[in-house]
Amino acid sequence: xxxxxxxxxxxxxxxxxxNPDPNKTILDFIRNDLKKTGTKEGCAEGGCGAxxxxxxxxxxxxxxxxxxxxxISFLPIIDQKQLILIENLSVQxxxxxxxxxxMVKFHGSQCGFCTPGFVMSMFAMYKNFSNFNDETxxxxxxxxxxxxxxxxxxxxxxKSLNSKNHDDHFKKNxxxxxxxxxxxxxxxxxxxxxxxxxxxxxxxxxxxKIIKENHNTKFLNGGTDLSLxxxxxRGDIKKIISxxxxxxxxxxxxxxxxxxxxxxxxxxxxxxxIKSYYSDFYNILKRYGSVQIRNVGTLGGNIVxxxxxxxxxxxLLSLDSKIKIQTLKKIITIPLxxxxxxxxxxxxxxxxxxxxxxxxxxxxxxxxxxxxxxRFDDDISSVCxxxxxxxxxxxxxxxxxxYGGMSEIPKRAYTIEKALINSTFSEETFFKAKNLIDKDFSxxxxxxxxxxxxxxxxxxxxxxxxxxxxxxKNLRVNS
Numbered sequence: 001x002x003x004x005x006x007x008x009x010x011x012x013x014x015x016x017x018x019n020p021d022p023n024k025t026i027l028d029f030i031r032n033d034l035k036k037t038g039t040k041e042g043c044a045e046g047g048c049g050a051x052x053x054x055x056x057x058x059x060x061x062x063x064x065x066x067x068x069x070x071x072i073s074f075l076p077i078i079d080q081k082q083l084i085l086i087e088n089l090s091v092q093x094x095x096x097x098x099x100x101x102x103m104v105k106f107h108g109s110q111c112g113f114c115t116p117g118f119v120m121s122m123f124a125m126y127k128n129f130s131n132f133n134d135e136t137x138x139x140x141x142x143x144x145x146x147x148x149x150x151x152x153x154x155x156x157x158x159k160s161l162n163s164k165n166h167d168d169h170f171k172k173n174x175x176x177x178x179x180x181x182x183x184x185x186x187x188x189x190x191x192x193x194x195x196x197x198x199x200x201x202x203x204x205x206x207x208x209k210i211i212k213e214n215h216n217t218k219f220l221n222g223g224t225d226l227s228l229x230x231x232x233x234r235g236d237i238k239k240i241i242s243x244x245x246x247x248x249x250x251x252x253x254x255x256x257x258x259x260x261x262x263x264x265x266x267x268x269x270x271x272x273x274i275k276s277y278y279s280d281f282y283n284i285l286k287r288y289g290s291v292q293i294r295n296v297g298t299l300g301g302n303i304v305x306x307x308x309x310x311x312x313x314x315x316l317l318s319l320d321s322k323i324k325i326q327t328l329k330k331i332i333t334i335p336l337x338x339x340x341x342x343x344x345x346x347x348x349x350x351x352x353x354x355x356x357x358x359x360x361x362x363x364x365x366x367x368x369x370x371x372x373x374x375r376f377d378d379d380i381s382s383v384c385x386x387x388x389x390x391x392x393x394x395x396x397x398x399x400x401x402x403y404g405g406m407s408e409i410p411k412r413a414y415t416i417e418k419a420l421i422n423s424t425f426s427e428e429t430f431f432k433a434k435n436l437i438d439k440d441f442s443x444x445x446x447x448x449x450x451x452x453x454x455x456x457x458x459x460x461x462x463x464x465x466x467x468x469x470x471x472x473k474n475l476r477v478n479s
Contacts, residue, residue: 001187006079009056009180010034011088012173017075019191022198022240023230026070026078027051030085038086038116039070042145044231046072046224046293047378049144052117054124056082058181063174066268066295067124069143072227073296074220076191076198077244080184082177084170086116089123091169098164099123102157110148118144121291122158127170131162142377143290189245200242207246208328211351217241219353221264222297224289225305243353249300257361263300263354267312270299277361280369280386281315287371288312290378300354303336306344306409309381313340313410315369317402318386319359326355333358340409365390365398366469370461374448376478381405382449385461389469394425405449406441406458415439416462430466434459 005018020029030039030053042050046069053070055078056063063082089097096104099122109115118141125132125140132140137158146154170177189200199214201207211217217239220226229235243249249264252273259277261270267285271294275282288294288311302312303323313336321336328351336357339346348354369386373379383405390398399420401413416436423429443454468475 001185002190003187004189004191006076006189006191007184008078008080009082009177009184010085012176012180014180014183015083019193020075021193022074022076022191022196023237024075025227025231026053026068026073026075026083029075030070034085036085036087040113040116041071042113042117044071045228046143046289047145048114049117049121049290049292050114052120052144052292053086054084054120054127056084056177056181058178061178063177063181065124065127067121067140067143067292068296069224069290069292072224072231074198074223074227074240076189076200076242077223077296079189079200079245080181080186082181084120084123086120089119097123097168098161099126099157102160102164103154106153106157106160108150108154108157110146110150114144114146114148118146118154122161124291125158126161126166126168130166132158138377139286140291143292189242196236196238196240198240198242200245202245202247204246204248204326207241207243208326210241211353212328214239214241219243219304221301221304222266222293223301224293224297225301225307243300249355251356259359259361261299261357261359263303263356264298265300267294267297267299267302274359277359277363278315278319278367278369280367281312284311284315284369284371284384287373287377287379299357303339303357304346304348304354306340306346308343308408308410309384309405310410311371311381311384311404314384314402314404315386316357316359317410317412318369318388318400319362319367320388320400321360322358324355324358325352327352331355337412340411343408362388362390368465368468370464372457372461380448383454383457383461385458385465387462387465389465391425391469396420396423396425396429401462403441403458406443406454411441413437413440425466425470427463427466427470430463434462437462 007016030036040050042048051071055066191198199210220240220242249262251262253260271285302310325332366389371381372383373381386402388400399417404410416433419433443451445451
């Protein structure tokens with residue numbers, strides 16, 4: 001079944017929009033069509049959180065609430081979801097939602113521009129967690145900026161929610177919303193708006209058929225990067241093929257030796273999965289953008305974007321990850337370290353897309369990852385480094401080192417690796433190896449860091465890895 005109409009639940013009823021503009025953001029729809037102006041635009045790139053709204057998704061008869069940046073989310077992605085705005089939190093005149101009450105009580109609002117975004121982020125937290133510790137609160141609010149520097153009262157307001165009863169009107173109406181969402185049937189979406197087209201197939205077979213019949217299309221996975229062509233560059237995307245709804249791309253397979261992750265799995269879901277295997281990977285991902293970004297962005301999208309500062313890429317490289325590429329006829333498996341060709345150029349050919357990522361499980365190895373950025377949360381790396389070593393009887397048997405921010409592509413440090421393999425695991429060995437950094441990398445000066453800074457940091461991180469492993473103790477500022 002194919003439909004040109006998106007359907008979603010809002011304000012306890014089903015909305016239908018026929019052939020919406022696929023380049024229109026959810027934020028523009030909210031402000032210009034719904035005429036709801038509580039949701040704000042601050043940056044148009046998903047960096048400040050003023051545009052935060054919440055989407056409810058039906059999973060196994062239960063609604064999962066996800067905060068997202070509406071400023072960089074195209075309108076068609078809300079199909080089969082519940083759209084919740086700041087205006088929906090209070091349903092009775094002069095009766096605020098518990099989160100709004102907490103913000104009033106603890107003086108959490110100053111100029112007020114960012115406040116709706118904070119409230120909506122806290123709302124998603126309020127609905128998804130039974131209690132709120134410092135880690136949960138800090139992660140929840142990491143994607144919301146207050147330019148009045150008023151974080152303390154906002155955090156106090158969030159902490160106070162632990163004493164509140166969670167039976168709000170959303171809880172009371174949950175069965176009704178579930179029934180409304182169930183009324184929206186599974187179907188492929190094909191939208192035509194002026195000279196723009198948007199496709200959202202539900203199956204892999206239909207996806208391949210669409211790819212075969214349409215030329216010059218752009219794939220939308222999370223869209224946190226693609227959407228900037230519209231919101232920041234004022235561009236016009238003529239044809240979009242969304243991978244968001246393809247069920248075969250949203251899988252996780254775990255065996256004794258590897259984890260395979262479908263390219264449609266969100267970064268937030270992946271971060272909580274990888275925690276049990278590689279804690280540093282989890283810690284890096286918690287600093288990757290914000291919860292709003294990770295709820296939408298995918299591991300597959302991060303790889304295909306091929307940014308030299310994509311934080312997951314050096315980690316995956318050091319872990320000897322492989323990727324599966326889907327062509328129209330078959331699946332091809334290649335090592336990730338062969339995928340990146342030059343700046344944002346990969347081995348993907350036209351009509352090919354990423355199917356999955358395979359990550360080896362090596363419990364006997366020493367895996368460490370470090371992100372260096374000007375701001376701890378929600379910031380782009382100056383340097384990101386990852387180390388994956390196998391050490392036996394104080395001899396380095398395997399040495400994988402990868403960096404982001406040091407080259408036009410995320411890249412392994414092969415010269416240093418070669419010098420370390422079969423060497424004694426000692427301070428002297430690592431001190432000599434770090435001085436080979438110039439053999440592998442020649443970084444540039446840019447707004448985030450100078451070349452010399454990057455080189456010095458990269459050398460220091462090699463020594464940091466040695467000291468952490470030899471001392472069996474993490475040496476982290478924020479630990």
